Amino acid sequence: MALIDLANPARFLALTARILPWLATATVVVFAIGLYLVWFVAPDDYQMGAVVKIMFIHVPNAWLAMGVWAVMCIASIGTLVWRHPLADVAAKAAAPLGAAFTFLALLTGSLWGRPMWGTYWVWDARLTSVLVLFLMYLGVMALWRTVDDPSRAARAAAILTLVGAINLPIIKFSVDWWNTLHQPASLLRMGGPAIHPSILTPLLVMALAFLLLFFTLHLAAMRNEILRRRVRTMWLMQAHAAS
Amino acid sequence: MTLGPHAAFIVAAYAAALAVVIGLISWVIADHAAQRRLLAELETRGVTRRSNKEAA
Numbered sequence: 001m002a003l004i005d006l007a008n009p010a011r012f013l014a015l016t017a018r019i020l021p022w023l024a025t026a027t028v029v030v031f032a033i034g035l036y037l038v039w040f041v042a043p044d045d046y047q048m049g050a051v052v053k054i055m056f057i058h059v060p061n062a063w064l065a066m067g068v069w070a071v072m073c074i075a076s077i078g079t080l081v082w083r084h085p086l087a088d089v090a091a092k093a094a095a096p097l098g099a100a101f102t103f104l105a106l107l108t109g110s111l112w113g114r115p116m117w118g119t120y121w122v123w124d125a126r127l128t129s130v131l132v133l134f135l136m137y138l139g140v141m142a143l144w145r146t147v148d149d150p151s152r153a154a155r156a157a158a159i160l161t162l163v164g165a166i167n168l169p170i171i172k173f174s175v176d177w178w179n180t181l182h183q184p185a186s187l188l189r190m191g192g193p194a195i196h197p198s199i200l201t202p203l204l205v206m207a208l209a210f211l212l213l214f215f216t217l218h219l220a221a222m223r224n225e226i227l228r229r230r231v232r233t234m235w236l237m238q239a240h241a242a243s
Numbered sequence: 244m245t246l247g248p249h250a251a252f253i254v255a256a257y258a259a260a261l262a263v264v265i266g267l268i269s270w271v272i273a274d275h276a277a278q279r280r281l282l283a284e285l286e287t288r289g290v291t292r293r294s295n296k297e298a299a
Contacts, residue, residue: 039244050247054256061260096270100263108256115249213264220271227278234285241290 009226012086016223020216027212034209037202045199051115056203058108059187060210061101065133066168068098068214072140073165076158086222088154089229091161092144093221097214099137106130117181125174126182129167136164150229 038056045052072094078087109127110120121127140157147153175184186194193200246253 044247049249050245050253051249053246053253057256057260097267100267104260104263107259111252111256111259115252217267217271220275224271224274224278227275227282231278231281231285234282234290238285238288238290 009085009089009229013223013226016219020219020223023212023216023219027209027216030205030209030212034202034205037205042199042202048116051112052199054108054112055199056206057210058105058112059203060207061105061108062130063207064210064214065098065102065105065130066171067211068094068101069133069137069161069164069168071218072098072161076161079154079158080162088150088158089222089225090218091154091157093225094218095137095140095144095157097217097221099134099141101210101214102130102134102137106134122181124180124182125178126171126180129171129174133164133167133171136160136167140164150232 034056038053042052042056044050048055072091075087075091075094078084079091106127109130113122114120140160143157143160144153147156172185174180175182187200187203195203
């Protein structure tokens with residue numbers, strides 16, 4: 001099957017039906033391995049103690065918070081430039097997932113911050129820019145709901161998504177550009193990771209597990225969105241036939 | 244395995260993650276069932292998509 005064939009929603013649905021069970025199984029297996037490593041193998045951190053366990057869910061969700069917006073940006077380009085039939089379906093399906101991952105990044109970060117920093121929240125550049133990202137997810141989701149025509153909603157949401165992409169480098173480099181309470185990057189940085197392999201390995205396995213979870217849920221949500229549009233089309237046909 | 248003096252924060256973080264993940268999975272499954280049901284209702288009423296008519 002050529003890649004362009006996936007532009008056909010019917011073929012995409014058929015492919016999704018074949019892939020989803022395997023993807024869901026892989027997600028469960030990788031989560032099981034990751035949680036075993038986190039709870040039974042990874043040592044406590046010499047400074048944080050057992051609170052380091054929160055990092056194994058906080059960091060993957062923080063990466064996904066930004067990654068999902070990047071996926072929405074690519075899909076938005078597909079909507080605006082090529083009017084790809086699945087591009088706006090992909091963007092719309094990704095938004096609630098991105099919002100959930102961002103919410104988890106904020107919440108788990110807050111639960112880590114109280115014992116480590118002595119506070120749940122500070123208005124530093126990293127935390128504030130991630131909160132702005134969360135609000136932007138909610139904004140895009142609200143925009144989809146306020147415009148009836150899916151193609152008009154898709155174009156408006158695509159523009160908002162691409163404008164919002166300016167926040168991604170702000171989040172990433174906020175810890176370098178400003179004096180923040182949030183620590184600087186310890187993995188994706190010049191000179192390589194500053195994390196010991198005994199903690200880095202479980203972290204990467206958990207990141208893979210959350211990534212697989214996103215792929216699984218995104219495909220399932222895209223399938224639902226295609227079905228929703230079929231229902232809408234059939235309603236319109238029924239109303240047209242009745243009039 | 245001991246979680247130390249901040250066990251409540253660790254447990255709360257994992258409980259929240261579990262709740263959100265279960266919520267997302269439930270939402271996707273419920274939405275799929277709802278769309279399938281709506282499609283079935285419309286087809287029962289004799290409404291078919293243009294592509295289905297052409298295939299027939």
